[in-house]
Amino acid sequence: MKNKYSVFSLIKNAMSQHENWQQAWGNPEPKKEYDAIIVGGGGHGLATAYYLAKKHNLKNIAVLEKGWIGGGNTGRNTTIIRSNYLWDASAGLYDHALKLWENLSQELNYNVMFSQRGVMNLAHNLQDVRDLKRRTHANRLNGIDAVWLNTEEVKKFCPIINTSPDIRYPVLGGTLQRRAGTARHDAVAWGYARGASEMGVDIIQNCEVKGIKRNGDRVEGLETTKGFIKTNKIGVVAAGHSSVIANMAGLKLPLESKPLQALVSEPVKPIIDTVVMSNAVHAYVSQSDKGELVIGAGTDSYVSYTQRGSHNIVEETLKAILELYPIFSRMKMLRQWGGIVDICPDASPIISKTNIKGLYFNCGWGTGGFKATPGSGDLFAHTIANDEPHKLNAAFNLNRFVSGDLVDEHGAAAVAH
Amino acid sequence: MFLINCPFCGERDQSEFSSGGEAHIVRPKQPTELSDDEWAEYLFMRKNIKGIQFERWNHVHGCRKWFNVVRDTSNDKILSVYKMGEKPPVNYK
Numbered sequence: 484m485k486n487k488y489s490v491f492s493l494i495k496n497a498m499s500q501h502e503n504w505q506q507a508w509g510n511p512e513p514k515k516e517y518d519a520i521i522v523g524g525g526g527h528g529l530a531t532a533y534y535l536a537k538k539h540n541l542k543n544i545a546v547l548e549k550g551w552i553g554g555g556n557t558g559r560n561t562t563i564i565r566s567n568y569l570w571d572a573s574a575g576l577y578d579h580a581l582k583l584w585e586n587l588s589q590e591l592n593y594n595v596m597f598s599q600r601g602v603m604n605l606a607h608n609l610q611d612v613r614d615l616k617r618r619t620h621a622n623r624l625n626g627i628d629a630v631w632l633n634t635e636e637v638k639k640f641c642p643i644i645n646t647s648p649d650i651r652y653p654v655l656g657g658t659l660q661r662r663a664g665t666a667r668h669d670a671v672a673w674g675y676a677r678g679a680s681e682m683g684v685d686i687i688q689n690c691e692v693k694g695i696k697r698n699g700d701r702v703e704g705l706e707t708t709k710g711f712i713k714t715n716k717i718g719v720v721a722a723g724h725s726s727v728i729a730n731m732a733g734l735k736l737p738l739e740s741k742p743l744q745a746l747v748s749e750p751v752k753p754i755i756d757t758v759v760m761s762n763a764v765h766a767y768v769s770q771s772d773k774g775e776l777v778i779g780a781g782t783d784s785y786v787s788y789t790q791r792g793s794h795n796i797v798e799e800t801l802k803a804i805l806e807l808y809p810i811f812s813r814m815k816m817l818r819q820w821g822g823i824v825d826i827c828p829d830a831s832p833i834i835s836k837t838n839i840k841g842l843y844f845n846c847g848w849g850t851g852g853f854k855a856t857p858g859s860g861d862l863f864a865h866t867i868a869n870d871e872p873h874k875l876n877a878a879f880n881l882n883r884f885v886s887g888d889l890v891d892e893h894g895a896a897a898v899a900h
Numbered sequence: 901m902f903l904i905n906c907p908f909c910g911e912r913d914q915s916e917f918s919s920g921g922e923a924h925i926v927r928p929k930q931p932t933e934l935s936d937d938e939w940a941e942y943l944f945m946r947k948n949i950k951g952i953q954f955e956r957w958n959h960v961h962g963c964r965k966w967f968n969v970v971r972d973t974s975n976d977k978i979l980s981v982y983k984m985g986e987k988p989p990v991n992y993k
Contacts, residue, residue, distance in 0.1 A: 726948035737944035739921065740973075785919035788950045788974050793901035795915040828944050885940040 488592050507673060508680035513687050513709050517545045519716040519867060520705060522692050522728060524548025525557040526668070527845060527852065528720035529675035529686070530860020531867070536682035538861075539868035544684045545714075547707060549691035553672030556722050556852065559790075559822035561745050561767055561779035563758050564854040565602040565663035567629050569618050572878035572890045573831060574625040579875050580858025581662060587857055593674030595666045596772065602663035602758040603632070603640060605807075607652040611763055615658045622660070632657050641759055643810050650806050652764055665758060665769055671856055695732040701840035702732070718843045718867045723788065723823025725846035732839055736846065737884045738825045741782040743850050744792035744800075746819040750774030754810070764803035765796075776814065778804060782824060782850060792821035824850050829883075831890040834863050834876040843867050844881065902976045907983050908963045920956030922946050923968050924988065950974050952992050 486492055486505050496504055519535060521528045524546045535541045546552075564584055566577035588595050606612045615631070622629035637657045638646045646654045676686055687709065694706035695717065704713040719728050723740040750773050758769040765781035780800035783793050797819060805812055827833065827847035832855070834845045845863040848855065862876040872880060883889055905911045928934050928942055947953070953973050958966050970980040970992050980989045 724950065726946070727950050730947075735941075735945040735947065737940075737946065738948050739946055740948055740950075785914075786921070786948060786953060786955070786973050787976055789976050793914065795901070795913075825948075884944040885936045887936075 488594075507677040508686050511685045511687065513545060513547075513685065513690065513707070513712050514543075516543075516713040517685075518543040518714070519718065520544070520712060520714045521546045521718045521720060522705070523555075523720040523722065524552040524672075524676075524686060524688065525555050525720065525722060526553065526671045526675065526856040527557075527722075527848075527859045527863070528718075529553075529672055529679055530856055531718055531720060531845065531863045532684045532686075532860075533675045533679040533682070534861045534864035535868060536679055536684055539864055541868060542683045544679075545712070546679070546684060546686045547690045547692060547705070547712075548686070548688045549708075551688050552676050552686060553669055556822040556824065557668055557672045557856075559745065559820055560668060560853040561769065561777050562665045562668045562853060563602060563663075563760070563767065563769065563779070563851075564597070564666055565660050566627055566854070567602070567604070567618065567622050567658065567660045567663070568892060569621050570890055570892060571625060573892055574622065574627055575875050576832075576858060576862070576879065577855055578625070578627055579861070580855045583857035583861065584666065585662075587666075587671075587674070591674035591678050593670060593677060595670045595674055597664065597666040599662055599664040600757050600769075601640075601659055601661045602760060603637065603657050603659045605637065605644075605657040605759065605761045606655045607761065607763050608655065612655050615656070619658050628660055628662050630659050630661075632659055641755065641757055643755060643808055644759065645807055645809055652761065652803060652806055654807070663758070667772075668853060675860070692728060692731070695728070695842070697732060697839065700838070702842050715841045716843070716867055717841060718845065718863060720845045720863065722846065722848065722852070723825050725825050725844060729844070732837075732842055734837060734839065734842075736833070736844070736881075737828055738847055739786050740788060740823050740825050741785065742787050742789060742792035742821040743782045743824045744780040744797055744819060744821045746778050746780070746797065746816050747771070748776040748778070748811075748814045748816050751776075751814070761803060761807060764799070766800050766803040766807065768804060768808070775817065776811065778816075782826070788823050790821045790823055824848070824852075826850070829889040830892045832859070832879055833881050834859065834866060834872065834879045835881040836866065836870065836872070837881060902978065904957060904969065904978060905981050906959045906962060906965075907967050907981055908965050909959060912959070912962060916959060916961040918958045918960040920958055920966065923954040923956045952979065954988055954992075
């Protein structure tokens with residue numbers, strides 16, 4: 484049994500200069516065989532393993548990660564959490580996740596620094612106003628908190644926004660979800676890893692999947708850089724590399740992988756105490772607890788796995804930021820990076836069985852997967868354990884691209900993806 | 901970010917171009933005959949290759965012409981550019 488984190492354990496360890504903290508998760512060699520293997524040790528994959536062990540009583544589970552846990556998109560996003568999606572299916576999915584976020588630090592005994600500071604989405608033209616008002620009504624019908632703010636209310640809620648009618652992107656109003664906010668992205672991966680490891684899940688880092696062994700229409704195991712591992716249930720949560728893994732099983736997915744960028748500034752005193760998203764211009768701003776501005780940009784328009792992204796994309800985002808927040812004009816940016824996001828044609832995720840028995844995919848989260856981490860893990864674990872989707876992810880099956888029953892959240896999702 | 905050698909205008913910055921995605925997806929000859937699976941394959945399923953990919957680009961802020969590119973998506977290196985209707989180079993698989 485691992486030590487429980489508490490104020491007492493903090494004091495006790497302070498006595499020994501914090502040199503005797505127990506390792507938070509194990510570093511095992513892979514066994515010959517597992518009941519289920521999760522491919523991808525990001526937030527979603529670790530959460531899947533955690534809920535498989537916790538709620539579905541599967542103990543012999545491994546998580547395979549080609550690099551280090553949380554080193555992909557989990558550690559590269561802008562940590563925004565919200566559930567103000569237009570369609571019923573998405574509202575159900577993302578609000579399920581938001582409800583799990585609200586209790587996650589207690590659940591994991593790990594401070595994920597979930598902060599419900601509110602997320603505001605700005606409208607810059609009349610069509611934005613109509614779309615965002617419609618979304619506010621749809622949210623409220625689904626029991627999700629959402630309010631429409633006019634220009635003066637936007638200014639009052641976030642005084643540093645330039646609301647002059649003469650700027651290139653005038654603020655005509657915005658929506659606010661007060662339950663939305665941010666969390667510490669690394670802590671989410673680490674908290675789930677610690678929780679899963681405690682229940683006996685093997686977290687195997689630096690282990691890349693090289694092939695999927697099939698026997699007819701069912702899976703038999705995985706070829707990895709650490710040898711062959713037998714299993715009859717494989718859950719793939721590989722984000723930008725989902726198509727690469729699918730290809731190993733002879734599957735094609737409706738995905739395109741593109742670089743999405745973010746950047747942070749030098750740390751400054753508290754200046755923005757909420758999250759402001761300006762979707763039409765791809766400019767997303769919040770402030771981290773260290774004081775850095777965390778800025779999200781848009782995706783590149785072409786398929787690439789280079790994890791960096793183009794300069795012109797950042798330039799467009801910063802142009803919009805400077806127009807909306809003239810106070811930031813002399814801020815220096817410290818770091819810029821990219822992550823590879825897998826985008827579905829309808830901008831909704833896939834949490835689904837496939838036509839190969841024992842092979843499950845959780846992918847297509849595109850530019851907004853972080854917010855769904857706990858819900859995604861919970862529902863994917865349910866799907867793997869029961870070989871059937873939960874009612875909340877039934878709409879997010881792979882077959883919707885054949886049936887035409889898409890969950891089209893392009894634009895509707897409060898973000899122009 | 902990279903340069904693309906437009907076959908009509910020469911080498912220009914990538915930001916002048918618009919990506920048209922995977923190339924050589926043939927439009928169905930008999931759309932009315934297609935099954936739902938075949939439609940899904942044509943409309944949505946993509947190879948999304950990490951490595952050498954054949955793709956279409958449009959010089960949208962230039963000559964506005966479409967052409968094909970062979971690019972390695974793992975490092976964004978462009979290996980070949982050829983015009984619409986030309987046969988894809990055979991030395992890349």
